[in-house]
Amino acid sequence: MLTDEYRYKILKLVELRPEITQRELAEVLGISLGKANFCLQALMAVGVLKVSNFRNSKNKLAYMYLLTPKGVEEKAKVTVRFLRNKMHEYELLKLEIDALVNEVAQSNQKNLIDNNG
Template sequence: MKNNQDHFDVLRKIRNSPNSSQRELAEELGFSLGKLNYCLKSLQEKGLVKIKNFQQQKNKIKYVQYILTPKGISERTKLTINFMKRKMREYDELKKELEDN
């Protein structure tokens, strides 16, 4: 379950910030750089994310862009729905606990 949550968080962040560096993404997600790299490779192997490398020849600056594939968009939607269902269940449980007290 934790792996799904990590993938969900990474897919959401990529959707909102496709031009962020791995370091920026890791910092924003609270992941180590190694953990983010592992998640990105896993998502890429599953065909959910494409990683494009660009290099500006003049300054030799390397840019990376993370792109959700159609399969990645579908998976993000599925994970979002599961996330919302889980939060609604938690809300209902907490509400019931408060009503019982």
């Protein structure tokens, strides 16, 4: 399944570097080449990305990934969803950090009392 996180990151990378190779995409995302290919194929299948050939002196023939008009719209939607999810994760993490800070403070206070008492 193609998560919003991967969808967002792939669309962002492709928009910034349409000539990015699948290998480079996989490396940047920290995923396998096969998963990068799967993700790109999935995005092309729903009409969000299209691929075209272009000549490149290094690779003789390479591919360029382009966002379709539907892809531009999808990128905007997925960006909002991705941001919303990250903000929710941040709030949960902040609560957990606050609880841990309080736990450490209480433990230190108890140790101080035990050592001086």
